[in-house]
Amino acid sequence: MDRVSIYEYDRKNRERVVKAIEEAGGQILSWSFFAKDQSKFELPPGTLSVFIDLSSLFYNEDRADALIAPAELLLNIIQQEQSVALYVIIERQYSKQVRDLLYYKIDEVLDLEDFLEIEKDPIQNIVDIDQSDFENVLAYLNQNLFGNELFKKRLKEELTKYRLFNRIGQQPIFSVLICGASGIGKTEVARLLHQKLAADEPMIKINFGNYSAQDALNSLIGSPRGYIGSNKGELPDKLMRSRSKVILIDEFEKASKAVYNFFLQLLEEGKFTDSLGREYDLDKYIIIFTSNMPKERIGEFLAPELRSRFSYKCAFWPLSTQEKEQYVAFKSEHYLEKIKHECPGLDSTLQASDIIDIDVSRYSNMRDINSEIMRQITDALYAQIVK
Template structure:
């Protein structure tokens, strides 16, 4: 049974899409005109029609009924591919792409952008491999400017990413994975957040926290459990990948994962893809996965097997910030917060107030979250909020 490609479109572009398709001597039709015909009957199109774009969106307006209704489209999938001389494309409003993936995953090979197929302008590059050298250097500058301390780590990360960009392009390294350990609150998760915000600032971040998982159900929580099982679910990792165009995945508190989860990532990092409990295939080529852990570097081998450690492209430990780094961070964070207050609340602070906000004794504070709390408390005092 041959699988087909479905092309999703942005409803906001529909008038432009219709015009372009018409200019290409092609037509858009609703799926229902095929459903009215028998399996052996062809739908006739005007002579010279180059392509027919079959829109299945009307099947999916009512999400509660969609899973039952979508079965109506299956019988003509092979008909459309075999019985017509013109090109046939299945298209859908991108708002319903997730439903399509969940219900027709056995018949669909992948979902692509209709705008790209038609040669229309489309979204910017969203991965670390395909950006050009100037944008890559800009991304590294963004990371270095907003991540304080740990200069050796930042240097090594750049070197490893340069190597990854090279070997991914020749098919040797599908995924880049970095394992970062160290004390809580020193910037481990911020690395993934900075990369995500630079490449895809408008998308939801793909973040999995194993501190929220129970050992017994961790793998099912991650990739789902089969249909029909009591308490079945679609899987947090699968769903978040489907809902975001980000190519950065943050796996937080990885040391708390169960053995089946460790084995899952052992295979994922080797193959670059996985299949979830519903049989949906996920190709993670050009994805960057950041694993974080609060354990010390010398204790990593007590929790994670040598086989899994060998799959990580880069392993490191972040060190607590120096006093100078903490003061630089306070200045950076203070300016960031004050700018938002001035823009959104139209509140101006004078130079004396700025100095008072910076008055934080960080000698006994290592956690950046605690420093953030001190900054916020000082700002609140200065502007009179309680």
């Protein structure tokens, strides 16, 4: 029996794939284009090739098995059609499933981006960037993260070590556990790294404060198909939607024992499998874990074997009065500079020193200070804004 090759592509590259196909005189069509009558179909005039996308068959994973029959009919059409070049394509996360279901019809799975000669987007990660870019990332973090100078020094040392040992296959993931009170910059570490490495991508953030401990693992990686209330899992879903190589795991102390065991394996192997059997490789990822618990209590919820898996463990301390004042000066100037460029109709002569007056001793949470900076800027510009 003759078999057909299929071409897999990354969902995040779909726009570039469509553009490349159209520029080459091809058409990309969903399998549903053929669903009414698989024996007869007409293609747009001048079509040189057709790429039939099976991906939507698998969007509803509970029905995927039942819908495999139309896919088989499409493969039969491709074997018979001679007037135009036909190709079957599918999003990469579904290729294993279709290959398993139609093993007797599929010869091999090829890379569509390579076939179309698409230069893949350079995915910025902390390992593959050159030394000057690495220094720039750390300089950006140091400039925008106030206080905790020892952390910033140690982070550079640990990341330098990670860049070396990841390249020789010894450390797949760089993980940091940061504990300390709320609002002192823990989550800002992940945000700043993300902004330098993948600013245009959605940030990958999981907050265990939003989970119930009983069902946390299912919420994280999905529940088995057919379970009442089954879901795909927040982590796999966000990994598919973003090229960012930085993950923020917030309020980690609220996770369940099953979740701790999951991360115990993930940090060791650098890979995990979701509830539907799909494997995710997190090689070269940075995972920032935060906890609002003081470091003295970390042992109450994290077992020694999990604590030993973190690449770097540290505690953040509240900022000093001087550091808070430096933050106010930096942030207010930053906001006014952005307003000057983005809102040219507003007064561009305002100076932060003229309008910002904050008694930083009243605040321990940097989010509250930030809100006060924004309020005072708004008050100064209010008459112009309402016009």
